Each structure stands twice: as C-alpha cells, then as structure tokens.
Amino acid sequence: MNKIGLIVGREYFTRVKKKSFLVTTILVPLVIIGFYAAIIAISIKGSDEKQKIAVIDEGNLFTNFNDSSQNNFSFRLIKNETEQSFTKKYKDQGFDGFLYVPAFEIDKPVGFVLHSKSSASLATTSAVEKIINKAVRDKRLQAQGLDPKAYEKIAADVDLVNTVDSKDGSKKSVAAVAYIVSFACGILIYMMMIVYGTQVMRGVTEEKTNRIAEVMVSSVKPFQLMVGKIIGIGAVGLTQFAIWIILMFMLQMAIPLIFPGIMEQVSQAGVASQQAGNSMAVTAIQGISSLPLAKIAFSFIFYFLGGYLTYASMFAAIGSVVSEDQQEAQQLVFPVLMPIILGFVIMTKAINDPNSNLAVFGSLFPLTSPIVMMGRITYDIPGWQLALSMLLLIGCFLFFTWLAAKIYRTGILMYGKKPSWKEMLKWAFARS
Amino acid sequence: MNILELANLKKYFATQKAVDDISFKIGEGGIFGLLGPNGAGKTTLLRMITGIFYPDSGEITLRGRKFDPLNDSIHIGYMPEERGLYKKMKIGEQALYLARLKGLSKQDAMASIKKWFEKLEMETWWNKKVEDLSKGMSQKLQFVTTVLHEPKLIILDEPFSGLDPVNANLIKDEIFGLAKNGSTVIFSTHRMEQVEEICDHIVLVNKGKKILDGTVQQVKQDFKENIYRLGAKVLPEQLMTHIFEVVKHHPDHLLLRLKDDTQPNELLKYFISQGVNIQSFNEVLPSLNDIFIKLVEGTAATRQFQQVQ
Numbered sequence: 001m002n003k004i005g006l007i008v009g010r011e012y013f014t015r016v017k018k019k020s021f022l023v024t025t026i027l028v029p030l031v032i033i034g035f036y037a038a039i040i041a042i043s044i045k046g047s048d049e050k051q052k053i054a055v056i057d058e059g060n061l062f063t064n065f066n067d068s069s070q071n072n073f074s075f076r077l078i079k080n081e082t083e084q085s086f087t088k089k090y091k092d093q094g095f096d097g098f099l100y101v102p103a104f105e106i107d108k109p110v111g112f113v114l115h116s117k118s119s120a121s122l123a124t125t126s127a128v129e130k131i132i133n134k135a136v137r138d139k140r141l142q143a144q145g146l147d148p149k150a151y152e153k154i155a156a157d158v159d160l161v162n163t164v165d166s167k168d169g170s171k172k173s174v175a176a177v178a179y180i181v182s183f184a185c186g187i188l189i190y191m192m193m194i195v196y197g198t199q200v201m202r203g204v205t206e207e208k209t210n211r212i213a214e215v216m217v218s219s220v221k222p223f224q225l226m227v228g229k230i231i232g233i234g235a236v237g238l239t240q241f242a243i244w245i246i247l248m249f250m251l252q253m254a255i256p257l258i259f260p261g262i263m264e265q266v267s268q269a270g271v272a273s274q275q276a277g278n279s280m281a282v283t284a285i286q287g288i289s290s291l292p293l294a295k296i297a298f299s300f301i302f303y304f305l306g307g308y309l310t311y312a313s314m315f316a317a318i319g320s321v322v323s324e325d326q327q328e329a330q331q332l333v334f335p336v337l338m339p340i341i342l343g344f345v346i347m348t349k350a351i352n353d354p355n356s357n358l359a360v361f362g363s364l365f366p367l368t369s370p371i372v373m374m375g376r377i378t379y380d381i382p383g384w385q386l387a388l389s390m391l392l393l394i395g396c397f398l399f400f401t402w403l404a405a406k407i408y409r410t411g412i413l414m415y416g417k418k419p420s421w422k423e424m425l426k427w428a429f430a431r432s
Numbered sequence: 433m434n435i436l437e438l439a440n441l442k443k444y445f446a447t448q449k450a451v452d453d454i455s456f457k458i459g460e461g462g463i464f465g466l467l468g469p470n471g472a473g474k475t476t477l478l479r480m481i482t483g484i485f486y487p488d489s490g491e492i493t494l495r496g497r498k499f500d501p502l503n504d505s506i507h508i509g510y511m512p513e514e515r516g517l518y519k520k521m522k523i524g525e526q527a528l529y530l531a532r533l534k535g536l537s538k539q540d541a542m543a544s545i546k547k548w549f550e551k552l553e554m555e556t557w558w559n560k561k562v563e564d565l566s567k568g569m570s571q572k573l574q575f576v577t578t579v580l581h582e583p584k585l586i587i588l589d590e591p592f593s594g595l596d597p598v599n600a601n602l603i604k605d606e607i608f609g610l611a612k613n614g615s616t617v618i619f620s621t622h623r624m625e626q627v628e629e630i631c632d633h634i635v636l637v638n639k640g641k642k643i644l645d646g647t648v649q650q651v652k653q654d655f656k657e658n659i660y661r662l663g664a665k666v667l668p669e670q671l672m673t674h675i676f677e678v679v680k681h682h683p684d685h686l687l688l689r690l691k692d693d694t695q696p697n698e699l700l701k702y703f704i705s706q707g708v709n710i711q712s713f714n715e716v717l718p719s720l721n722d723i724f725i726k727l728v729e730g731t732a733a734t735r736q737f738q739q740v741q
Contacts, residue, residue, distance in 0.1 A: 006532055014521060211516030218482040219533040366693040413484065
C-alpha cells in the first residue's frame with residue numbers, strides 16, 4: 001500500500017509541477033471568462049453602425065417610415081425608381097441595401113427581394129421580414145375593418161412560470177437552466193474521461209518504451225504500478241476541477257472590482273434590451289437555486305471517478321500492449337472510445353426526454369452511465385435507478401480493472417509485434 | 433549457506449521453451465556469471481529470480497527460504513539489459529523514488545544516494561534530467577539506482593555495455609567492492625573476457641538448458657586439452673617423436689598436445705636430450721571464449737520457434 005502511495009505521489013506531482021499543467025489549468029478558465037466578458041461587452045455596446053436600407057414600394061405596402069426605423073436599421077422610401085435602375089445606384093447613394101416590394105395581392109404576399117452589397121446577415125433579413133409582416137398584417141386588419149392600434153392593445157403575450165414543488169418548498173424552475181447544467185455536466189465528464197484516459201495510456205506506453213517498466217516491476221507488482229498511475233492521474237483531474245472552481249469564484253468577485261464600469265453599465269438598464277438581459281440573469285440564478293445542487297455535485301464526482309476509473313484501466317491495458325507506434329494505439333483505442341461517444345449521443349437525447357427507455361438504459365449501462373446519468377441529473381430520477389446505476393458502475397470498474405491488470409502485466413514486458421485482440425483476451429483470462 | 437538455489441525451474445512461452453528445467457546454487461558472496469548466447473533464456477531466468485515472472489514450475493529459494501517476490505525485492509537489486517529511467521524526471525528525485533519503492537525510508541535513501549553520488553562523482557547531477565545525460569552517464573546512474581538499497585543479491589544484465597574503459601573500470605571496482613562487503617553479484621553477459629576477469633563461478637545456458645556449471649578454474653581444467661607452450665627454437669627434425677603432436681610451429685615457440693599417458697616432464701626431458709635451449713614452458717588452458725564457442729557451436733545460431741504443448 002505504501003508503494004502505491006509513492007507511485008501516486010510521483011504521477012501526481014510530476015504532472016502538477018509541469019508548466020503546461022499550470023498554463024492549461026489557469027488559461028482555460030481565463031479564456032472562458034474572457035469570452036463571456038467579450039460577449040457582455042459587445043451586447044452592451046451594441047452596433048453603432050446603422051444599416052441604411054432603401055425601399056422601392058411598387059405594391060404601396062408602406063405608407064410612412066417614421067415609426068418603423070428600428071434599433072439599428074433605418075428605412076427610407078425611394079420614389080421614381082425601378083428595381084433594375086436602382087440596383088446600379090443604391091451603393092453610390094450610401095445605402096447598404098434596398099428592399100424591392102412588387103405589386104402583389106394582399107392574400108398572396110410574395111415576390112419581395114432584398115438587394116444588398118454582400119449577403120445580408122440574419123439580423124438584417126429578420127428585421128426586414130418583421131417590418132414587411134407588420135405592414136401586411138396592418139393592411140389585412142384594415143381590410144377587415146379593424147384598427148391596427150386597437151389590435152396591438154388586445155393582442156396577448158403570456159409568460160409561463162413553472163414551479164417545482166419539492167419537500168423543501170416551491171421553487172421556480174427554469175427548464176433552460178436545468179438543460180444547460182445537465183449538458184455541461186455530461187460534456188465535462190465526457191471530455192475528462194477522454195483527456196485523462198489518454199494521459200494514462202500515454203504514461204503507460206512511455207514507461208514501456210523507456211524500459212523503466214522492467215525496473216519498476218522488480219520492485220512493485222504490476223497491479224500496483226497500474227493502479228498508482230490511474231489514481232495519480234485521476235487526482236490531477238480532481239485538482240484541475242478544484243482550481244477551476246476556485247478561479248471562477250475569484251474572478252466573478254474580482255470583475256466588479258477591476259471593471260466597475262461594466263456593472264454600472266449593466267445596472268443602468270434604461271434600454272429595453274438590457275432590461276431583458278438583466279431579468280435573464282435573475283431567472284438564471286433562480287433556476288440554478290431550484291436545482292438539487294448537492295445531489296448534482298455528489299453525482300458529478302461519483303460518476304467522474306467511476307467513469308474515469310473504468311475507462312482508465314482499459315486505456316492502461318491498451319497503453320501496455322503498443323510500443324512506439326502511435327498508429328497502433330489509435331486502432332486499439334477506437335473500440336474503447338465507441339461506448340464513450342455512444343454515451344454522449346444518448347446523453348443529448350436523454351436531456352430532452354429524461355425518462356425514455358433509451359435514457360434509462362443508457363444511465364444504467366455502466367459504460368455509458370457516467371455521461372448519460374449526468375444528462376438526466378437535473379430531472380427527478382427514481383432512487384432505485386440511481387442506486388442500481390452506481391452499483392453497476394462500481395461492479396464494472398472492478399471487473400475492468402481486474403481484466404486490464406492481467407493484460408497490462410503481460411503487455412508491459414512484451415516488445416515487438418502488437419498482439420491481436422485474441423491474444424490479449426487470452427492473457428486476460430489466463431490463470432495466475 | 434547458499435544465497436540462491438534454483439530447482440527445476442521451467443518457463444514456457446507459447447512458442448519457446450525459454451527456460452527448460454534449470455537448477456543451480458549460488459553461494460553467498462562472490463561474483464557469479466550467467467553466460468549464454470543470445471536467446472538462451474538468460475533474461476527469462478533473471479526475470480524469474482527478480483520476481484518479474486512466475487516460473488511455470490520449480491522452486492526458487494532465497495537465503496534459505498522460499499522466494500517471495502513482494503517482500504524479498506528489498507534484498508534484490510536488478511539492472512536490466514535495456515536501461516530504463518524516467519526521462520523527464522530529475523536525477524536526484526528519480527534515485528530517491530526508486531530507492532523508496534524498494535522500501536527505504538526517506539532519510540536512509542537520501543544518505544545512501546549521497547554516499548553513492550560522491551563515490552561516483554555525480555554530486556552535480558542532482559537537478560539534471562535523465563534526458564540530459566549521455567548513454568554512459570545514464571548507465572552509471574542506472575547502476576547506482578540498482579545498488580542504493582544495499583541489496584544482498586545484485587543482478588546485472590550486461591552492466592558494461594556503452595561504458596568507456598575508464599567508467600567501466602569504475603563500475604568494475606564497485607562490483608568487486610560490493611562482493612567484498614558480502615553482497616552476491618549475478619552477472620549476465622556474453623562477453624567472455626569480462627567473465628574471466630571478474631567471475632568466480634559460472635553457469636552456461638543454451639536453448640533453455642544448463643550446459644555448464646562450476647568455478648572458472650574448474651571449468652578450464654575440465655576443458656583443457658593437454659596443450660603446452662614451449663618457448664624455444666626447434667628444428668623440424670627434432671619433432672620426430674610419438675609422445676606429443678605439434679599443434680602449431682612458430683619460429684620462437686611451439687604449441688604441443690601431449691598424449692594422454694605422457695607427463696610434461698617426459699616432454700622436457702626429450703627436448704633437453706635433443707639439446708634444445710628451452711626459454712619457457714607452460715600449460716595452455718583454454719579461454720572461456722573457446723569453451724563457449726565449442727559448447728554452443730553446432731547448435732543453431734539463433735533459436736528456432738517451436739510449438740510447446
């Protein structure tokens with residue numbers, strides 16, 4: 001046991017002390033924060049440049065444009081031009097584009113064309129579609145003898161609030177937040193299993209090709225060497241999580257101190273769009289508080305460890321049978337990656353439909369359960385499913401470690417040709 | 433007492449009888465040579481003695497008790513033929529790590545590392561990485577890590593390959609020193625001149641079987657062919673006799689093979705009676721190299737693969 005401790009220590013500290021570990025661990029959250037900061041900055045600032053769009057109205061759709069100049073678009077009616085003649089001129093007159101409205105029947109509004117210098121952005125087309133739709137609607141209302149202004153007053157726009165009644169009281173639920181949390185947890189486990197599993201594989205191959213394995217195996221059991229490496233690298237993963245969480249909190253607290261301006265701008269929520277953004281933040285916080293955070297955190301750590309340990313032993317076995325050739329490793333890794341990718345695919349389905357048969361199967365089957373279960377975790381999962389899934393995962397981890405250890409023990413001292421799957425299975429089930 | 437006894441050791445692989453019923457004993461202290469051509473089964477044998485492989489059958493007894501790979505690893509130091517160290521690890525940390533894996537406490541390990549690093553002039557290496565070392569330097573380091581825990585049984589697989597004569601001598605002296613202090617050294621090689629110089633006792637294996645076992649002197653006596661070297665100028669007509677035959681005739685010396693029932697004195701008497709002026713006379717013992725070649729020759733140079741049931 002003491003020897004495993006030494007091996008864990010070496011695997012852990014050689015990785016944690018490396019510069020690249022510090023760089024990735026600190027840079028990744030910085031990049032994420034920077035990304036968010038950029039998004040916030042852009043959304044606050046908005047686009048200064050107004051798009052000027054001319055309108056040639058042969059269908060007499062628009063009466064005036066005084067009230068239809070929206071945020072970033074200004075429209076101007078052009079008279080005495082045709083589509084062909086104006087196509088050559090609009091650029092010189094300082095327009096970004098022009099809308100051609102042909103003569104059309106009010107029941108069949110077709111044939112609208114937006115000319116532009118370069119292909120129009122989604123925002124532009126939707127803004128133009130919006131004003132056309134509104135104008136067509138107004139025309140139709142008038143044709144029915146209704147006042148468009150009166151219609152605006154009676155039209156309804158309802159927000160639905162979903163309240164989850166759990167034992168500790170009612171909380172506002174926000175489906176989108178639950179969705180995002182589930183997805184983030186699933187994808188994080190997926191990435192971590194692959195990243196750290198591959199590290200285990202590389203470490204084992206390195207020991208084998210450096211021929212240090214033979215020296216080590218004369219001091220410790222191959223099983224100790226393998227388990228020590230897996231635990232050490234897993235601990236690196238947990239450390240990375242811990243650092244990220246701490247950094248996130250620190251940065252969140254530091255941002256208002258470093259950039260007091262940003263928060264002021266956000267709180268000066270005079271403009272309608274910013275109001276919307278603000279209330280979104282409020283709902284997000286409400287949504288998060290409605291989630292069973294302790295359960296999520298516990299499950300996350302459990303499934304990360306369970307999934308990582310199951311796959312790491314398989315990656316170690318593969319690392320032990322290949323020699324220098326990375327190509328060989330790629331071939332052997334593929335069958336191991338398959339269930340991980342399958343788990344990811346099932347997870348994306350399970351988030352939308354957490355109680356479907358596929359989702360239940362995926363969250364019980366131990367090779368996919370770490371990812372799929374995290375996709376369902378924000379929803380109410382029957383207790384027996386969670387318990388069974390965890391038990392199966394532990395069983396699977398023990399079985400694969402036992403199996404992988406036998407392949408590893410033989411593989412790590414073999415040189416030369418890559419063994420076939422058949423040979424590896426023979427080693428795995430050979431006695432002694 | 434014998435430090436190590438092997439009894440009917442067998443290890444078969446799918447296509448090789450790597451070790452096929454080998455038994456021998458190694459006494460405490462001294463330097464023991466395990467010889468054999470490439471692929472004779474030396475490395476497999478050593479791996480069983482170090483506990484890396486389990487034998488299919490047979491018994492290993494270490495210091496009078498059944499060999500227990502886990503707990504006996506502290507008594508064994510093994511330097512494999514293919515050197516292996518963590519390339520990216522600092523040398524000092526690496527030595528400490530390997531010593532502690534053998535079961536040494538941190539203080540003991542540090543003291544031992546300090547002693548050995550001073551002895552082999554490696555003090556400045558502590559913070560260097562293995563990848564910065566030349567082949568010979570890493571060889572030296574590998575040797576040090578093998579003996580740090582002062583093992584009773586030291587197993588060296590080709591310890592001198594890649595070393596220049598100065599460093600080879602340095603290591604050789606250390607090996608003698610270790611043997612003098614009571615450690616037993618098992619030394620595997622196919623370089624016979626080193627064996628003759630260093631080893632007390634040898635075992636020769638070929639094709640998984642032991643074909644020779646004894647002290648270097650004994651083996652040479654066993655394989656001697658009654659050949660004598662006579663330093664003298666001899667005329668061809670003076671060689672007309674039946675008590676010996678001429679192996680080689682050089683201008684200033686002769687190699688002669690005596691007939692089985694003849695004594696060296698009779699030969700000297702004969703030459704004295706011929707009036708030959710003798711300057712030197714001595715028996716020529718075969719070199720281990722000759723014995724090795726004689727024993728191994730004729731068997732296929734490389735082992736063929738065979739099906740093992």
